[in-house]
Amino acid sequence: MSPSRAFAPALVLLLLAALIPVFVTANTVLNFIVFTLIIALAAQGWNLLGGLCGQFSFGHAAFFGSGAYAAALLQARYGVNAWAAFTAAIAFAALVGWIIGYLSFRSGLRGSYFALVTLAFAEVFRILANASAFTGGAAGTLIKLDIRPENFQFASRAAFVWIALALVGFTLLLTTAITRSRLGAWFAAVRENEDAARALGVDTLAVKLKAITLSAGITGAAGALYVQYYLYLDANIAYGSWISIEALIAPIIGGIGTPLGPIVGAVTLHGLGELTKLFAGGIPGIDLVIYGALLVAAIAFAPDGMMGLLQRLGRGKVTPNTTASTTTDAKTTGARTEGAA
Amino acid sequence: MLAVETITKRFGGLIAVNAASLKVNAGSITGLIGPNGAGKTTLFAVIAGFEKASEGRILFAGQDITAEPAHLRAQAGIARTFQIVQPFAGLSVVENIAVGAYLRHPARAEAQGRAREVASLVGLGAMLDQPASSLTVSGRKRLELARALATEPKLLLLDEVLAGLNPSEIRDMIPVIRQIRDQGVTILMVEHVMQAVMSLCEDIHVLAQGRIIAQGTPSEIAGDPAVIEAYLGQGAAKRLQRSAGMGENHA
Numbered sequence: 193m194s195p196s197r198a199f200a201p202a203l204v205l206l207l208l209a210a211l212i213p214v215f216v217t218a219n220t221v222l223n224f225i226v227f228t229l230i231i232a233l234a235a236q237g238w239n240l241l242g243g244l245c246g247q248f249s250f251g252h253a254a255f256f257g258s259g260a261y262a263a264a265l266l267q268a269r270y271g272v273n274a275w276a277a278f279t280a281a282i283a284f285a286a287l288v289g290w291i292i293g294y295l296s297f298r299s300g301l302r303g304s305y306f307a308l309v310t311l312a313f314a315e316v317f318r319i320l321a322n323a324s325a326f327t328g329g330a331a332g333t334l335i336k337l338d339i340r341p342e343n344f345q346f347a348s349r350a351a352f353v354w355i356a357l358a359l360v361g362f363t364l365l366l367t368t369a370i371t372r373s374r375l376g377a378w379f380a381a382v383r384e385n386e387d388a389a390r391a392l393g394v395d396t397l398a399v400k401l402k403a404i405t406l407s408a409g410i411t412g413a414a415g416a417l418y419v420q421y422y423l424y425l426d427a428n429i430a431y432g433s434w435i436s437i438e439a440l441i442a443p444i445i446g447g448i449g450t451p452l453g454p455i456v457g458a459v460t461l462h463g464l465g466e467l468t469k470l471f472a473g474g475i476p477g478i479d480l481v482i483y484g485a486l487l488v489a490a491i492a493f494a495p496d497g498m499m500g501l502l503q504r505l506g507r508g509k510v511t512p513n514t515t516a517s518t519t520t521d522a523k524t525t526g527a528r529t530e531g532a533a
Numbered sequence: 534m535l536a537v538e539t540i541t542k543r544f545g546g547l548i549a550v551n552a553a554s555l556k557v558n559a560g561s562i563t564g565l566i567g568p569n570g571a572g573k574t575t576l577f578a579v580i581a582g583f584e585k586a587s588e589g590r591i592l593f594a595g596q597d598i599t600a601e602p603a604h605l606r607a608q609a610g611i612a613r614t615f616q617i618v619q620p621f622a623g624l625s626v627v628e629n630i631a632v633g634a635y636l637r638h639p640a641r642a643e644a645q646g647r648a649r650e651v652a653s654l655v656g657l658g659a660m661l662d663q664p665a666s667s668l669t670v671s672g673r674k675r676l677e678l679a680r681a682l683a684t685e686p687k688l689l690l691l692d693e694v695l696a697g698l699n700p701s702e703i704r705d706m707i708p709v710i711r712q713i714r715d716q717g718v719t720i721l722m723v724e725h726v727m728q729a730v731m732s733l734c735e736d737i738h739v740l741a742q743g744r745i746i747a748q749g750t751p752s753e754i755a756g757d758p759a760v761i762e763a764y765l766g767q768g769a770a771k772r773l774q775r776s777a778g779m780g781e782n783h784a
């Protein structure tokens with residue numbers, strides 16, 4: 193695939209999305225778009241580590257929350273400029289990612305052990321942030337309302353749509369570029385078979401640390417954007433398992449390991465969630481029921497997510513994957529090859 | 534090129550490799566043979582840095598590499614294949630080989646170009662875009678060889694790359710291995726297919742129960758009573774000699 197063909201669909205999609213606020217001004221719609229983009233960004237971070245490099249995390253809240261708290265506390269406690277705080281928050285989340293990665297990958301944790309350790313880190317952070325006076329404890333932290341662009345606060349929600357889009361777009365291009373690079377080949381090699389990767393000269397520890405650092409930085413940016421938009425944060429928002437789950441379900445629904453997967457997944461999930469809220473009204477927890485149903489459907493009928501399904505539809509192979517062998521077939525001919533082919 | 538000095542490898546109480554020493558000369562094809570469970574794969578793993586030696590030293594191009602991790606040994610020029618093939622199952626053939634090629638060619642276009650060259654050298658040229666998981670046994674063995682070769686090694690460790698191939702596939706592969714050596718790659722090969730070992734190797738080391746029991750040219754090894762006994766059991770050499778010197782055929 194030529195470079196222009198690899199990047200073109202993403203760019204077209206972004207430009208179309210950027211036009212939405214020009215035509216739609218309803219706050220509820222813009223609200224929905226910003227929130228969905230924040231989830232998409234967090235999920236893009238997860239996808240880089242879990243999808244590309246094969247290290248499944250159950251605790252991306254650790255990075256989302258670290259980014260969010262860094263952005264909030266630097267402003268609220270130290271009066272740091274919001275844009276500077278935002279940048280520092282990304283760096284801080286990336287550092288947290290590197291440290292968690294170093295501790296767990298150094299000791300050889302893989303698969304479900306790694307997943308559980310990330311979950312444990314997120315939970316410990318949540319408990320600490322909930323108890324500590326520095327983070328505002330259970331009462332949470334507020335960023336002072338002072339609507340000025342230099343404060344990263346805007347009167348119009350459209351500005352946030354564009355900023356969120358820019359971040360999601362940048363990450364989309366970054367992910368696409370990685371899948372077409374040596375680092376991407378190394379991510380895939382580590383994901384598929386670590387021993388074989390080492391035999392070919394791949395420093396698997398260094399590669400995994402790169403993946404988790406980038407991943408944490410991206411998900412941390414989502415957290416920082418979240419707090420900048422809502423101007424309020426507490427431990428259950430920042431480090432709650434809700435965001436760990438959002439960050440991993442979106443790529444699984446959308447297409448794990450594909451650059452567009454997390455975005456497609458987040459839009460599908462939250463689009464359907466909003467629609468059911470519209471029609472099923474106030475039934476509590478109905479959106480969770482939808483999530484569960486979608487997840488089951490995705491695993492049964494589209495193990496490569498929406499992206500894999502779209503590719504198979506495009507080729508006229510619409511058979512659901514009922515056996516293990518067709519599943520691997522679809523995996524290899526479909527989503528997996530799309531980035532690096 | 535490679536010197537293994539009294540390497541011992543223990544797994545708990547089991548001594549898989551017992552004070553084994555061997556030398557591989559630059560530019561040679563050297564064989565490492567021995568009965569099942571002799572410790573050949575374990576010795577390969579120690580040489581390539583996948584298992585830590587319990588005792589002894591490994592010298593590569595004069596450097597002591599005993600403490601180096603596997604990926605640095607690969608960067609220094611030691612490539613291995615796995616007896617139990619380890620493909621990147623979710624990647625295509627050319628992507629598999631490109632992972633090896635990226636070691637010396639950071640740019641994507643060059644790595645992929647190099648991967649295609651290596652693929653056609655080992656006879657995978659027609660399967661570039663197939664998923665590795667769809668390859669036959671012989672295809673997977675070729676892929677192991679291709680990936681290792683793509684790292685442009687100085688020393689290539691081949692662990693039974695001919696096992697599971699049919700006789701005509703073996704006949705095809707023998708010249709490929711010779712050609713790799715002729716391009717300047719030193720080869721140390723573990724092989725049970727004796728026809729291949731005898732025709733390819735200049736120098737053969739025999740490992741039995743973790744010990745090097747013999748070393749020499751193919752004809753010396755074929756006539757060595759200790760070797761015959763290691764393969765066929767104690768007293769076999771004498772019995773064979775009595776029944777009109779069939780030792781060479783069996784070895």
Ligand SMILES: Nc1ncnc2c1ncn2[C@@H]1O[C@H](COP(=O)(O)OP(=O)(O)OP(=O)(O)O)[C@@H](O)[C@H]1O
Nearest residue numbers: 544547549567568569570571572573574575576616
């Ligand atoms: N990781 C391990 N842990 C424990 N024992 C092992 C391990 N790897 C190998 N062994 C044992 O070490 C001995 C040597 O095994 P190895 O695989 O090196 O033999 P081999 O000469 O390659 O045999 P083959 O010709 O069957 O491939 C065997 O008894 C084996 O069971």
Ligand SMILES: [Mg+2]
Nearest residue numbers: 573574575616
């Ligand atoms: Mg073996």
